[in-house]
Amino acid sequence: MxxxxxxxxxxxxxxxxxxxxxxxxxxxxxxxxxxxxxxxxxxxxxxxxxxxxxxxxxxxxxxxxxxxxxxxxxxxxxxxxxxxxxxxxxxxxxxxxxxxxxxxxxxxxxxxxxxxxxxxxxxxxxxxxxxxxxxxxxxxxxxxxxxxxxxxxxxxxxxxxxxxxxxxxxxxxxxxxxxxxxxxxxxxxxxxxxxxxxxxxxxxxxxxxxxxxxxxxxxxxxxxxxxxxxxxxxxxxxxxxxxxxxxxxxxxxxxxxxxxxxxxxxxxxxxxxxxxxxxxxxxxxxxxxxxxxxxxxxxxxxxxxxxxxxxxxxxxxxxxxxxxxxxxxxxxxxxxxxxxxxxxxxxxxxxxxxxxxxxxxxxxxxxxxxxxxxxxxxxxxxxxxxxxxxxxxxxxxxxxxxxxxxxxxxxxxxxxxxxxxxxxxxxxxxxxxxxxxxxxxxxxxxxxxxxxxxxxxxxxxxxxxxxxxxxxxxxxxxxxxxxxxxxxxxxxxxxxxxxxxxxxxxxxxxxxxxNYHRSGYSDAKIRSFKSISSLKSYGAVIGSLCGLTFLGLFAFVAVSYSKNNKSVKMMCFSWKTHLIQTTIQKKKKKPRKKIHIKVQDIITNQLIQVIQVIQDITHIIQKENEKENENEKENEKENENENDNDNDNDNDNDNDNDNDNDNDNENDNDNEKNDPKN
Known part of the structure; x- marks a missing residue:
């Protein structure tokens, strides 16, 4: 079941x-x-x-x-x-x-x-x-x-x-x-x-x-x-x-x-x-x-x-x-x-x-x-x-x-x-x-x-x-x-x-x-973010390498990323998401989830990437409204009943219904001058 x-x-x-x-x-x-x-x-x-x-x-x-x-x-x-x-x-x-x-x-x-x-x-x-x-x-x-x-x-x-x-x-x-x-x-x-x-x-x-x-x-x-x-x-x-x-x-x-x-x-x-x-x-x-x-x-x-x-x-x-x-x-x-x-x-x-x-x-x-x-x-x-x-x-x-x-x-x-x-x-x-x-x-x-x-x-x-x-x-x-x-x-x-x-x-x-031609131009550009390779949580319990720790409405995350195909060490980085819909499915007594995250730099409002993370969940701390808390308690009861009768007939198919909802507003002379040096 x-x-x-x-x-x-x-x-x-x-x-x-x-x-x-x-x-x-x-x-x-x-x-x-x-x-x-x-x-x-x-x-x-x-x-x-x-x-x-x-x-x-x-x-x-x-x-x-x-x-x-x-x-x-x-x-x-x-x-x-x-x-x-x-x-x-x-x-x-x-x-x-x-x-x-x-x-x-x-x-x-x-x-x-x-x-x-x-x-x-x-x-x-x-x-x-x-x-x-x-x-x-x-x-x-x-x-x-x-x-x-x-x-x-x-x-x-x-x-x-x-x-x-x-x-x-x-x-x-x-x-x-x-x-x-x-x-x-x-x-x-x-x-x-x-x-x-x-x-x-x-x-x-x-x-x-x-x-x-x-x-x-x-x-x-x-x-x-x-x-x-x-x-x-x-x-x-x-x-x-x-x-x-x-x-x-x-x-x-x-x-x-x-x-x-x-x-x-x-x-x-x-x-x-x-x-x-x-x-x-x-x-x-x-x-x-x-x-x-x-x-x-x-x-x-x-x-x-x-x-x-x-x-x-x-x-x-x-x-x-x-x-x-x-x-x-x-x-x-x-x-x-x-x-x-x-x-x-x-x-x-x-x-x-x-x-x-x-x-x-x-x-x-x-x-x-x-x-x-x-x-x-x-x-x-x-x-x-x-x-x-x-x-x-x-x-x-x-x-x-x-x-x-x-x-x-x-x-x-x-x-x-x-x-x-x-x-x-x-x-x-x-x-x-x-x-x-x-x-x-x-x-x-x-x-x-x-x-x-x-x-x-x-x-x-x-x-x-x-x-x-x-x-x-x-x-x-x-x-x-x-x-x-x-x-x-x-x-x-x-x-x-x-x-x-x-x-x-x-x-x-x-x-x-x-430049060293002294021409008034440089074609060098700031290196932009190209991909994010992994996410690692800060605080509370760390699950896997790609673990996320949720603390109410906030998550504190270190991001390892690459820029212009150049690897960069794990570092702190400011980012935000607009909507994450996760599907948690029990598999051999270990819940799994798949999430899509829209990552955006808070300072520049620059879209970095939409990431898909599939991971084991060992710990999730959530604060939701009273109705969601009640629903969660009911779900926990159902899970307890189900665990008593669990015969390891778990299905490995994830049923995802990810729905990113982005309503973000983009942040958007005529007289000679004397020689001043002698």
Whole structure:
């Protein structure tokens, strides 16, 4: 005789504490080496050049007024060169500082990586990994400093072009040279005959990306400068036309200003006889992201009141635009009206050095959509979701609002513990004359501090502040699976930290501008949940490996899962189900059940998988309403009577009637800017 008992249990799981306590699973960084490149009593000023990590060889290339090849494990310098010279020129004097991040690329298509750098006085260096200059280099393209440098294979033939942005008060601000140092035809730009507006380039603003327009695929160069527009060119210096909605049609990208109010963009001009806001892009690094199935352009602009021709900076605003220069709109998101942030704390580089508000578009919460991060001169690191708001505990503000001013760097982003939520790594620096130092800070995807560590103090006793200005660089350069953080400090040389137990890290934005071509893009994605292999109960009695312990309406479960076919250890994970209907059937005096579970991450509301679990039940604790309790007692009586007459004539067929019921709502400028550095 057989008796089938059907029990329907609705489970809504609460957030398990272990998921949000990222600091419990992220080890504190340990200092690996420091003061590399320094002298006995002082160090070269680091400025804004992010180091490049040559992971395949465990090396670091860093630069300021000198260039160093550093052993990643020990911090030993393998060779040194004066900026603008080769390592074989021992008596050479530096041509000046290195502002842009160090680039690694096989420029001449010889199968070997080259080091590419831009320096003061318009010098471009291309050298091999031994520090020897390649033929045609160094190349001086201008007399002013190179502030922006990027490389790309515009023609798709394996040979890279080198793009240099110049800090000069002129409409001519961009030079393009080939792998032999030859300036390409049509360059430099912008010539007076070329449509648009342009001026000096004062930071790593340029970006490169490939787009398909009207069936034709090309790689384009985006050039923000000290005006309110971005000039966009192909490799032949042909400007890119914008949508006909602007200025009556026939406008180019370089003609369309970034005004706060889109109506003025359509109109084609703004009235500065009254208080109106328009952007300036002198320090705005353009970036790119895959949004809603297409690549979009992202830029952070400062907004200033143009009344009377003034430059009274108000705040920073993020823009997302399409390749035709219109603002991004989808069925879900509308960026026609852009968000505004806090008022500036200081935009005076004699008070505190300027932050780099480069757009960093990365999916930090694992929901499939990018968030937009940048550090502003309100003293805060911002993170905007595509709904144009900051979630959780964002922004993170290095400056408390009183006392010494602190600014933060462009972030590097990595999922250190590979849990589907990214960590954000920044450095900070202090106000000039404060005698304070900066920190290395690791933040969770929710904007909470995981670790905050004092950076090494300046070696010279005569300096009045410290910290690090550029984005940290993240990679594996110490001969282990763990990741390292490499930082070019202002007055403590190049330093490195090791993060223990970080072997499974997924690096998403490794350094300034997203990659070592410094192009403003990263195609790395947060690893998503693919399957769940087993469930194991927490608390009470554990049945089998796939046991579940029910405590009233709650279950506490550890989940062993895989991501992108990569096994992950058993760990705590927050999830919930909407409806579980179980069939319990007695089999040889051991009840069995089959259940279907719809698993969903509570934080991101992301559906992970519908799992079927078949298991022995050794213990179930339930709290149900009075009627269900009465029914259960009656069933227990029937079972007792049945057990007295049990002749082991049990039938092995499970009679399942699983019924998942999902009613879940888805969570759903026109004036030159003075060179601020001497």
């Amino acid at each position: 057989k008796k089938t008992i059907k029990i329907t249990i609705i489970l809504f799981f609460s957030v398990m504490v272990c998921l949000n306590q990222a600091s419990n699973s992220i080890s504190k960084p340990e200092l690996l080496w420091s003061y590399v490149g320094c002298y006995s009593s002082w160090c070269d000023t680091g400025w804004y050049s992010s180091p490049a990590l040559l992971e395949s060889q465990g090396k670091v290339v860093a630069a300021s007024y000198s260039v160093w090849m550093i052993d990643g494990a020990t911090g030993d310098i393998e060779w040194t060169a004066a900026a603008g010279h080769g390592s074989n020129e021992s008596s050479a004097s530096s041509v000046g500082r290195t502002w842009p991040g160090v680039i690694l690329a096989d420029v001449d298509h010889d199968g070997e990586t080259e080091i590419v750098m831009g320096h003061s006085n318009g010098w471009i260096s291309v050298m091999d990994l031994n520090g020897i200059m390649k033929p045609g280099f160094p190349k001086q393209v201008a007399s002013n400093e190179i502030r922006s440098l990027t490389v790309a294979d515009f023609n798709g033939d394996g040979y890279y072009q080198i793009v240099a942005g110049i800090a000069q008060g002129s409409n001519i601000n961009t030079y393009v040279v080939d792998y032999q140092g030859n300036v390409l035809s049509g360059w430099p730009q912008r010539q007076s005959s070329t449509p648009g507006g342009s001026a000096g380039i004062y930071d790593e603003t340029q970006g490169v990306q490939t787009f398909t327009i009207n069936g034709t695929t090309k790689t384009y160069l985006f050039v923000p400068s000290d005006v309110c527009t971005i000039c966009v060119y192909d490799i032949n210096a042909t400007p890119l036309i914008a949508n006909n909605v602007f200025g009556g049609g026939g406008q180019y990208w370089g003609d369309v200003a970034f005004y706060l109010d889109v109506a003025y963009e359509y109109q084609g001009w703004i009235d500065c006889s009254v208080h109106n806001l328009r952007g300036n892009l002198a320090d705005s690094g353009v970036s790119f992201a895959d949004i809603d199935g297409e690549k979009r352009i992202i830029i952070i602009t400062n907004q200033y009141d143009c009344y009377g021709g003034g430059y009274d900076v108000q705040f920073l605003s993020p823009f997302i635009v399409n390749i035709d220069r219109t603002r991004f709109v989808s069925s879900k998101y509308d960026w026609t009206v852009v968000p505004v942030t806090n008022h500036v704390v200081s935009d005076n580089y004699s008070v505190i050095e300027t932050p780099q508000w480069h757009a960093v578009p990365v999916d930090i919460d694992g929901d499939g959509d990018v968030e937009i991060l940048w550090s502003g001169y309100d003293g805060c690191l911002h993170a905007y979701w595509l709904d144009k708001s900051e979630h959780y505990n964002w922004p993170y503000c290095a400056y408390s609002g009183s006392g010494t001013i602190y600014f933060s760097s462009e972030p590097a982003i990595v999922d250190i513990d590979d849990d589907g939520h990214a960590e954000i790594i920044i450095t900070t620096w202090a106000q000039i004359g404060s005698y304070q130092n900066g920190k290395l800070i690791i933040l969770s995807y929710s904007g909470d501090i995981i670790h905050s560590i004092d950076l090494p103090s300046p070696r010279s006793s005569s300096v009045t502040w410290g910290g690090s200005l550029p984005a940290p660089s993240i990679g594996r350069i110490a001969g282990t699976n763990n990741i390292q953080i490499v930082i070019n400090t202002v007055y403590a040389g190049v330093v490195a930290y090791n993060i223990p137990d970080s072997g499974s890290s997924n690096i998403l934005w490794p350094s300034s501008r997203g």
